[in-house]
Amino acid sequence: MTRINLLPWRETLRRERQRQFVSVAAGAAVLMIVIVLYAHINMANLIGTQENRNKFLEDEIKKVEATIEEIKGIEGEKEKLLARMNIIQQLQRRRPEIVHLFDEFQGSVPEGIYLTSIKQTGTSVVIEGIAQSNTRISTFMKNLDSSDWLVKTKLLEIEAKDKARARTSRFKLHVQQVTLDTESAEDEGAN
Numbered sequence: 001m002t003r004i005n006l007l008p009w010r011e012t013l014r015r016e017r018q019r020q021f022v023s024v025a026a027g028a029a030v031l032m033i034v035i036v037l038y039a040h041i042n043m044a045n046l047i048g049t050q051e052n053r054n055k056f057l058e059d060e061i062k063k064v065e066a067t068i069e070e071i072k073g074i075e076g077e078k079e080k081l082l083a084r085m086n087i088i089q090q091l092q093r094r095r096p097e098i099v100h101l102f103d104e105f106q107g108s109v110p111e112g113i114y115l116t117s118i119k120q121t122g123t124s125v126v127i128e129g130i131a132q133s134n135t136r137i138s139t140f141m142k143n144l145d146s147s148d149w150l151v152k153t154k155l156l157e158i159e160a161k162d163k164a165r166a167r168t169s170r171f172k173l174h175v176q177q178v179t180l181d182t183e184s185a186e187d188e189g190a191n
Helices: 009-108 134-145 180-190
Strands: 113-121 124-131 150-163 166-177
Touching: 009 134, 009 150, 113 134, 124 134, 134 150, 134 166
Parallel strands: none
Antiparallel strands: 113 124, 124 166, 150 166
16 A cells, blocks of 8 residues: 655655754854854953053053153253362362462562452453553563463553643553463463
């Protein structure tokens, strides 16, 4: 006897294929969700790690910048101290110069000349005084020129006055004082 299958086999086959398709699609969707979730978590982790690195670097940069500012402040103080030390050294070197200046004046002022004012600005010296004659002023200038500590003597002004039958001349001279620095520079140039 022949058996006839009256069951709707095509419908069963289609349902079976549809069930397989749905389960494969669901599996693929679940797998895709897992992959996307893993990628998202991994990227978030990488981003978090990089942000931590960036924050660490920013903190270190701030520390280094603070150190640089501190170093600049220290360098500024160092330069101020060096400038003060240079000024003190210059003053120490120039201390005997005033002694030489007065010693030169003492030996250079001829009889009949009276100094009324001596003003020094740096190495420039302005001398004011009264002389009994112009010849004595000339002698005074020659004496200053022959000095080792004074150079470039210039007569700035001379004014003759007659007072009670005595003729006097008021004068103003400009002279450069030789400093130890200038002297040592000339010695080095000669060598």
